[in-house]
Amino acid sequence: MPASAADASLAIIDDPIEQGRYTRWIAGERGQRIAESSLQLGGMHCAACAGIIERALRSVAGVRSAHVSAAAERATVCWDPERTRPSALIDAVRRAGYEAVPDAAAPAREMRRQDHRRAVWRLFVASFCAMQVMMLATPSYLSAAGDIPPDMSELLNWGSWLLSLPVLLFSAGPFYRGAWHQLRAARIGMDVPVVLGVTIAFVASTAATFDPLGPFGHKVYFDSLTMFVAFLLGARYLELRARQRAAEALEASLACLPETAWRVADDGSEEAVSVLRLRVGDRVRVPVGQAFPGDGVVEQGRTRADESLLSGESVPLAKQPGAEVVAGSINLGAPVRVRLLRVGGDTRLEAIVSMMRSAMSQRPAAARLADRWAGPFLWGVLLLAAAAAALWSFVDPQRAISVAVAVLIVTCPCALSLAAPAALVAAARGLARRGVMLQRLDAIEALAGVEQIFFDKTGTLTEDRPGLCATQLTAAGAAQYASPDAALRQAASLARWSAHPLSRSLAAALPDQTDAGAEGAWTGVEETAGQGVEARDGAGRRWRLGRGDWVGAAGDEALAGRVWLGCEGQRLAAFEFDEALRDGAADALRALREAGLRVTLLTGDLPERARALAARVGLADACDVLAQATPESKLEAVCAAQAAGRRVAMVGDGINDAPVLARADVSLAMGQGALVSRSQADAVITSNDLQDVVRARVVALRTVAIVRQNLGWALVYNAVGIPLALSGWLPPWAAGLGMATSSLVVVLNALRAGR
Numbered sequence: 236m237p238a239s240a241a242d243a244s245l246a247i248i249d250d251p252i253e254q255g256r257y258t259r260w261i262a263g264e265r266g267q268r269i270a271e272s273s274l275q276l277g278g279m280h281c282a283a284c285a286g287i288i289e290r291a292l293r294s295v296a297g298v299r300s301a302h303v304s305a306a307a308e309r310a311t312v313c314w315d316p317e318r319t320r321p322s323a324l325i326d327a328v329r330r331a332g333y334e335a336v337p338d339a340a341a342p343a344r345e346m347r348r349q350d351h352r353r354a355v356w357r358l359f360v361a362s363f364c365a366m367q368v369m370m371l372a373t374p375s376y377l378s379a380a381g382d383i384p385p386d387m388s389e390l391l392n393w394g395s396w397l398l399s400l401p402v403l404l405f406s407a408g409p410f411y412r413g414a415w416h417q418l419r420a421a422r423i424g425m426d427v428p429v430v431l432g433v434t435i436a437f438v439a440s441t442a443a444t445f446d447p448l449g450p451f452g453h454k455v456y457f458d459s460l461t462m463f464v465a466f467l468l469g470a471r472y473l474e475l476r477a478r479q480r481a482a483e484a485l486e487a488s489l490a491c492l493p494e495t496a497w498r499v500a501d502d503g504s505e506e507a508v509s510v511l512r513l514r515v516g517d518r519v520r521v522p523v524g525q526a527f528p529g530d531g532v533v534e535q536g537r538t539r540a541d542e543s544l545l546s547g548e549s550v551p552l553a554k555q556p557g558a559e560v561v562a563g564s565i566n567l568g569a570p571v572r573v574r575l576l577r578v579g580g581d582t583r584l585e586a587i588v589s590m591m592r593s594a595m596s597q598r599p600a601a602a603r604l605a606d607r608w609a610g611p612f613l614w615g616v617l618l619l620a621a622a623a624a625a626l627w628s629f630v631d632p633q634r635a636i637s638v639a640v641a642v643l644i645v646t647c648p649c650a651l652s653l654a655a656p657a658a659l660v661a662a663a664r665g666l667a668r669r670g671v672m673l674q675r676l677d678a679i680e681a682l683a684g685v686e687q688i689f690f691d692k693t694g695t696l697t698e699d700r701p702g703l704c705a706t707q708l709t710a711a712g713a714a715q716y717a718s719p720d721a722a723l724r725q726a727a728s729l730a731r732w733s734a735h736p737l738s739r740s741l742a743a744a745l746p747d748q749t750d751a752g753a754e755g756a757w758t759g760v761e762e763t764a765g766q767g768v769e770a771r772d773g774a775g776r777r778w779r780l781g782r783g784d785w786v787g788a789a790g791d792e793a794l795a796g797r798v799w800l801g802c803e804g805q806r807l808a809a810f811e812f813d814e815a816l817r818d819g820a821a822d823a824l825r826a827l828r829e830a831g832l833r834v835t836l837l838t839g840d841l842p843e844r845a846r847a848l849a850a851r852v853g854l855a856d857a858c859d860v861l862a863q864a865t866p867e868s869k870l871e872a873v874c875a876a877q878a879a880g881r882r883v884a885m886v887g888d889g890i891n892d893a894p895v896l897a898r899a900d901v902s903l904a905m906g907q908g909a910l911v912s913r914s915q916a917d918a919v920i921t922s923n924d925l926q927d928v929v930r931a932r933v934v935a936l937r938t939v940a941i942v943r944q945n946l947g948w949a950l951v952y953n954a955v956g957i958p959l960a961l962s963g964w965l966p967p968w969a970a971g972l973g974m975a976t977s978s979l980v981v982v983l984n985a986l987r988a989g990r
Contacts, residue, residue: 248337249320255511255579257337258321261313269299272321274310276303277334277346280413280426280471284333287420291331295323305656309338332416347479354475358468361406364398365461371395372458392444395457402461403437406468428616429467432643436460439636454633456640459966463644467974496528497521499572513578522570527560530577538568555731557739616646623961634963641960645970646953655942657985662938665989670906670922671931678917680942681901683935684882688827688928689873689895691887692838692845693814695905696824696852696925701737702815703744712800712807722808726800729780732760733768737798738780741810767798778802783809814848821852823925828853830932833881836860837869837895869895886920886928903928938988945981952977 248254258272276288285303288310292301297318303310312324321337328335336346371391374383383391410433413426440455447453497505499518510528513519518534521527527540539551542564551567554560560573624639659676666673673679690696706719716722727745730738757770757778767781779786779801786801800808824834836854838845838861845862854860861872873895876883885899896902896916904916906923920927956973959965965973 248325249322253337254321268316269313270316271311271313272324273338274312274324274328274335275338275346276308276310276328277336277350278409278412279305279308279333280409283417283422283426284413286422287331287416288328288333290420291327292324295319295327298324304660310335331420332412350475351479354468354472357406357408358465358472361402361461361465361468364402364406365458365465368395368398368458368461371398372455389444389447392440392455392457395455396441396444399437399440399457399461402464403433407433407464409471410464410467423614428620428643428646431617431620432640433460433464435636435643436640454637456637459637459640459970463970463974466976467978469979471978511579513575515575515578517575517578518572519575520570520572521566523566523568526563526565527573528578529562529573529575531560531573531575533558533560534572534574536569536571538566538571541565541567555742557731557733557742616643619646619957619961627963631963637966638960638963641965641970642957644974645956645960645965655945657982658938658941658945658988661985661987661989662934666918666931666934669927669930670920670924671903671927672919672921673917674919675917678901679935679938681882681917682884682932683939685832685884685901685932686881687833687835687876688884688886689835689837689869689876689899690824691869691885692836692840692848694888695886696817696820696836696848698815698817701740701812703740703810704813705811707809707811709806709808711805715802715807719808722800723810725778726780726798726808726810729757729768729770729778729800732757732770733762733780735762735768737812738768740812740815741780741798776802777804816848816851817923817925819924819926823929824852824854826926826929827932830929834859835872835876837864837872837887838862839864866894870898873898886925903931934988941984941988945984948980948984949977 254270254272257274258270261269261271263269279285279288285305288303289301292298292303292310292312295314297315299313299315301310301312310328314321314324325335325337334346371394374391375388407430410426410429414430417423417427436456437460440457440460443453443455495507496510496513497520498508498513499505499520505520513529519528519531523538533554533556535556537553537555540554540560541551542561554568554571559576562577620639620642623642624635627635627638656676659679662679663673663676703723706723708716708719708722712722716725723741724745727742730741733739756773758772760768760770762768763781763785766785767779769777769779769781771777779799781798783797783799783806786799787804787806798810798812799806800810828834834854836845836849836852836859838848840848840862842860842862845860849860861868864872873883873885877898877900882900885895885902886905887896887902888905896904901918902916903918903920906919906921918931952973956965956970960970
């Protein structure tokens with residue numbers, strides 16, 4: 236790219252409007268604005284590359300933190316907008332020898348396309364040349380000594396040498412670049428032994444080709460060299476496709492937002508604007524088939540919305556006036572007008588995507604442990620190869636180079652470095668599809684080891700709003716309505732004009748029914764804060780729905796927890812509400828107890844109400860319920876369980892749950908919960924389905940088992956391969972096949988964690 240074009244590209248990246256596509260703003264320690272940007276990376280091949288890029292990013296003035304995931308090829312950078320710009324971050328990555336673009340759909344997709352195209356060509360060239368070299372080498376394997384004339388043998392070797400050049404100069408390019416960047420950064424990575432093995436084999440084979448009587452003898456290893464590069468590129472290609480599928484899944488979440496929206500002005504006129512220019516309070520018209528551009532409330536119209544991408548719920552949900560809609564969900568029924576409550580980075584969709592980016596950019600504890608041991612291990616490999624070459628130079632000098640190359644190749648710890656990250660990233664992607672968004676990958680291992688799980692009651696085991704439990708008619712109401720259901724239909728049609736939680740519960744009691752023409756016949760609808768909603772029917776009568784003393788002076792006394800319906804100052808019906816248990820809550824808690832976990836309910840209710848709810852969810856034992864709980868007593872209960880040696884999980888949703896969520900070994904917050912609780916949690920259940928807690932633990936147990944299988948396989952492979960290579964029984968081509976197969980087995984086994 237010409238310098239001028241590159242400068243223009245970086246200038247666009249620094250545009251504040253464009254930054255909204257890949258940057259979110261967070262509060263610093265002193266309240267200042269801190270930017271958190273996501274970058275898509277290219278040219279990475281191992282964990283050492285991640286360390287080099289992190290060091291390059293942290294060297295930029297104004298960068299507060301940088302985290303790079305080799306498994307996801309993604310970086311998350313926190314930076315001070317007063318001291319640096321996004322273009323400086325990308326420039327630092329490029330100067331380190333890698334590629335970076337903002338993690339937005341178009342440039343990231345183009346970079347993935349180019350990476351895939353280059354990987355396919357390198358693999359094709361290496362595989363094609365390896366087959367041709369093997370064809371030329373076959374006669375030497377099948378013939379007896381002296382069957383092939385010397386001049387013909389030299390001709391076959393020269394042909395192999397020519398066919399090996401494209402493999403060395405083109406196909407093996409990523410290994411040489413990776414080794415150079417690692418050595419330049421004073422680090423040793425997995426590309427170093429690969430490059431040493433390939434280079435030594437090529438130099439020794441070249442010397443044997445042009446000087447058969449020289450110090451390197453007459454044996455050539457072009458077939459082993461080319462096959463090794465082809466096998467390794469094949470394994471890396473499959474790994475690349477796995478990473479790109481994860482990136483495409485994340486990109487699909489972002490792609491569901493429209494590029495433009497129809498903003499409605501006060502005079503009713505409409506204009507098409509970029510979604511990046513929408514503000515809280517704007518009113519937008521959302522056509523059928525388009526995604527909602529932000530979180531908001533339906534003001535006009537009725538429709539159905541597909542929220543499957545956000546919650547995993549495949550059934551479209553009914554939306555009427557007053558109902559909340561979330562950004563990214565699809566409008567399926569009819570055009571509606573929506574008042575925006577949250578836009579941009581504040582929406583639930585952006586929060587979910589941010590959590591996915593954060594999780595994909597992390598290196599779990601097991602991976603960090605592998606990184607710490609990778610350097611010493613590779614130095615040991617180099618010393619072992621040198622010792623093997625020195626020993627075999629006395630036993631059989633003709634085989635010294637072959638043994639050293641085989642040792643370098645067979646001990647490349649690619650499988651060991653991929654064992655944990657590949658499985659954890661696959662599991663995080665699988666949980667995200669279901670509606671469980673991880674904020675740190677280590678939560679998977681922690682969740683698998685949990686022995687006791689605490690549940691907050693309100694908003695977690697119960698719905699965030701109460702449910703209708705009874706409808707009662709007054710004497711005047713009994714004279715007007717044939718049954719309580721008729722009064723309920725009348726009240727529900729009026730409740731749909733209100734956004735109050737009790738009104739929403741009343742409207743939800745009859746989601747698909749309305750009094751014939753009543754909803755459309757209401758005129759002069761007004762809502763009084765703290766009192767209720769009133770309107771006039773087609774006959775001009777004034778109706779009210781709300782507090783008893785506001786609805787009418789006559790009739791029964793208002794009772795706490797009730798909503799009244801009245802007409803012309805006369806109370807007609809009372810609606811009583813109680814806590815509504817979440818669907819599947821009892822089944823989820825029973826499944827957790829059957830799995831051997833101790834389940835504890837935390838609630839601020841009186842003991843009688845707490846025991847009643849505990850009985851409904853199957854927690855009959857008094858020791859499983861903590862009533863009249865305060866934030867301090869909840870924290871004490873969790874600390875006591877941890878002091879007893881138990882690993883603890885906490886599931887909550889409120890502001891008062893934040894300290895307990897932060898203290899627990901692993902924490903999960905409900906998707907509709909308070910922002911502070913979601914920010915403290917290790918995972919967010921955007922589906923609000925407690926069955927997903929059970930599924931998450933099953934996935935965590937399976938993922939930990941897969942990580943152990945991968946680590947066990949890598950250790951067994953090295954335990955078998957190293958002695959064979961040292962003894963000379965493993966030729967370089969077989970070592971390359973074994974190493975590539977080992978990495979491939981680990982990656983394919985890790986993909987099971989996401990199913």
